[in-house]
Amino acid sequence: MNPLSNYAFLDESSKREIRRATLKAISIPGYQVPFASREMPIARGWGTGGLQLTLSLVGKGDRVKVIDQGADESVNAVNIKKLVSSTTGVEVTEFTASASLIQSRHRIPEEPLQADQILILQVPIPEPLRLYERSEAATRKLHSEKEYSGAYLILFEQIMRYGRVSTGADHPVMVNDRYVMAPSPIPRFDNPKMDSSDALILLGAGREKKIYAVPPHTRVVSLDFKDHPFEIESVEGRCCRLCGATGVYFDELQDNETGETFYQCNDTAHCLSLMNAEDGV
């Protein structure tokens, strides 16, 4: 632990301000609470929102896990873990079940989260209506009046263009039947995991200076049309080439020499724990 740094990098009043915004976000599910996003030692757009949430929450007894695109060992995840552990001395882990704070970009872990865990998602664009309306003042008014035809219009336009909803990630959701929320760029596959989750889900956008939340056991419904119901990506007929798992979210890889396509678990920790179980570790 670096003795020259504040505990968890940020000074105490900054952490308190972030925690206050977080509390407000939890009390109004899906509502974007503005906060004074700090300069961080990583660039904006690289997870500063999530990092500030993590640092404001981390305590002595916590175990932190960081995922980037499902992987625990990608550069961004490793760097964030290093910063957290060098300024707090808390343990980092790769095992989903043993982590108390999980900061993630692009995925919700395959293993169901527990009531004593907090999932922190990094968000690039927190405003689900941004594509429809550029002005922040205008989108705030739309939220306050629960006027969400813009969110549906974006989906309608995709159906007109491509014959189906084409949101690869960040498919908008209605939270607690009040606010439409951008779930961060998680695949549609992960959207249903937000509904009535046992764990608290926090979302932080550092560049856009917003924090919002889905409290445990909150109703989260993905937006859809009557004749185009919401569907998750189909993973049928695929299995992981390492652990043999089915029904999980996969990375699609290609062998450069043979041109053969194969699939592998996107959640590396989940893959590892399945392989360990096989070997009786």
Place this chain on the structure above:
Amino acid sequence: MSDARAPGEDWVLRTNKLSKQFGDRCDLCRSVDPSVLERNFCPKCGTVYALRSVSFDLYRGEVLGIVGESGSGKSTILNCLYYDLEPTSGEVFVRDFEEGQTNIFSVSGQRRRHIRNHVLGKVYQNPVHGLRMRFSSLANIAEKLIAAGNRTVGDMEDRARNLLEHVNIPTFRMKEAPANFSGGMQQRVQIAKALSNNPPVLLLDEVTTGLDLSVQAKVLDLIKQIRRDFEISMLLVSHDLAVVRMLADRTIVMLNGTIVERGLTDQIMEDPQHAYTQELVYSLL
């Protein structure tokens, strides 16, 4: 006639003493005497009186023309009616909203949206204001349907295709964004959008200004046809007297934020009473 309402009571939109000013007002222009104003602004504080106590009724199925020079307040009326501007004072009642008993400026933002989406349609002079240029034409029309609560893609697509066909947009271009269209086509998409929810009242703001003559004729034809097919009441703002003469049953002449003359369109064109109207009619080429 099955309608038991007394003649003169069959209005669909009633505007009562609508006023709009831009500026803080001073002691001089607060006095009731309108003669202190220089044209439509106060010489002392510069407050602009865009509308001064304008009242009129729009009847079922009629086209009411509003003419006047630039800055006379024509468009300000439509902007207030469509909530693009908040009037300073005055009341507006719409027959299809709570039986015409409630002033539409006294209700919440959510109910205002309801009125905009169910009772009114507006066609702007500049299509940029009425359309989402980067969304497809079909989606543009669906926007109003979605806002009115429709959640079935198939229904909305059918309705949008029908309307676009009605305004002569070729089928193979319906999925294109209006940004790729010519001005006349954009204007026709805008008209289709305004019609999407069968509004009883259509607001038309200089719809043909800036279009070339042959395209103008097509748009005017379309408006005539819509009026015949759907029996919609229309407020038609134009500084082009020829357009008003062709479409409007009755006409209001505006000058400096007030109505200076009103009557049957033919009457106004043939026998103008007010000095300004005379000037206007005789300047018609």
